[in-house]
Amino acid sequence: MKASQIHQDLAKVLYTEEQIRRRVRELGEMISRDFEDEEVVLVGILKGAVVFFADLMREIKLPVAIDFMAISSYGSATKTSGVVRILKDLDKDITDKNVIIVEDIVDSGMSLSFLKENLRSRGAKTLKICVLLDKPERRRCPIEVDYCGFQIPDEFVVGYGLDYAEHYREIPLIGVLKPEIYGG
């Protein structure tokens, strides 16, 4: 998508590249402090978390192993379908590991509730959740988030990995999508 088109589609910028960079650094510092010299396994949730994941892993001053899962809960709409399905599972066993789920955003909480339950049953030593964004107003499944970048209002956001119908992931900042784009 052309850069000019992208900016026409945004109602406003929520967080600039610089604000995101600073906050991701702080999250990395918190995680590094909490786990001291232990290894952590970062589990990135495809695809929305990839940009955040790549930046976060470089701000963690610990031995890090990485793995990924993909689940479906949204399709290409802006409202959740209510069903969570595993599209891609972990490559490695997480028994006795310090696992941190890295997700782009927690909205209804359904995806993360499912993931936490699913990974808990595999015998991790510790299991934490790290999200870049949290929309607390939309929560339907209570879920405890251990590391959170920013709490945001109930608006549909794109950029820094987050998409609408697979568009806008490449924008380096986080912006609010104009509601007329998704018919909201």
Ligand code: IMP
């Ligand atoms: P939940 O299961 O409702 O918490 O949904 C979380 C998932 O919904 C995220 O991983 C995103 O893929 C998607 N999502 C929720 N809100 C937004 C948004 O504002 N922009 C882009 N994707 C979103």
Ligand code: MG
């Ligand atoms: Mg997602």
